[in-house]
Amino acid sequence: MSFSNLEIRTKCNNGATDSTEGGANMFDLSKFSLKGKTAIVTGGSRGIGKAIAQGFAKAGAKVAVTSRKLNDLEANAAEIKAFGGEAFPVQAHLGKMEEINRMVKTVMDEFGRIDILVNNAGTGPASTTVLNSDERLWETIINLNLKGVYFTSQAVAKVMKTQGGGKIVNIASVDGIKPEPGVSIYDVSKAGVRMITSAFALELAPFNIRVNTIAPGPISTKLLDSHWAHLPAEEFKKGKQELAEKTPMRRIGEPDEIVGAAIYLASDASSFTTGAEIVVDGGTLLYVPLEAPVPPEEKQ
Secondary structure, three states: OOHHHOOOOEEOOOOOEEOOOOOOOOOOHHHHOOOOOEEEEEOOOOHHHHHHHHHHHHOOOEEEEEEOOHHHHHHHHHHHHHOOOEEEEEEOOOOOHHHHHHHHHHHHHHHOOOOEEEEOOOOOOOOEOOOOOOHHHHHHHHHHHHHHHHHHHHHHHHHHHHHOOEEEEEEOOHHHOOOOOOEHHHHHHHHHHHHHHHHHHHHHHHHOEEEEEEEEOOEOOHHHHOOOOOOOHHHHHHHHHHHHHOOOOOOOEOOHHHHHHHHHHHOHHHOOOOOOEEEEOOOHHHOOOOOOOOOHHHOO
């Protein structure tokens, strides 16, 4: 088919439609709406999870927010209700199977369905070298960042299968693509989240369940601040500024800047997208030091 025979339709402000011969339809922006959808956002009490939960509610979704801190969940739910959204707080530790199953049952009892799952809950990196990492730290990080994501996805996918489909959005990190020194276990866990996305996307595609990843770069959250939390105030500020300067956009992102990607992946706008990854990092992965360090044996 030549482009001359392809119908092009443009909608005017008065609702009229211009067209030529063919059959292509104009893209409908309502595909980005989440109206009538029910979403679970894990780690929904603060940071990226809080921003996504509020964004989903503004897009029309009923949102169940879950984390271990009920007070913070209730505060976020109150904010959502204040602007006319619908939110339901569910306290749960998603590193425990019984808590995952209870959380899913609670949401189903409240809303009757689950259309969207955002796996955002995770524990932060603990700064230590690969030679000094211990088993306890490994178990703490892997238990929540990997086991929690895998089995929460499994439990919700079973519900979605019976419903005829759904969307799962996993929040990984650029650290799962390019390792950051001193946080190797966290790096490994986020690389694992990316593989969970691929494995689930492959097996769940026949059931109309689409699974995708968002990989944030440096975003201004308590998780990011934990890198320098042990330092005096001036050194904390300096460390954060140095990180911003290593980003091509010369700044650290805000949680709200992840919301657009999340709404796309959770909505019908991404109907043919699965197993994909959206990197939101201000160009962090493009950064190459202008002056490479000189190996010790080459120093004069």
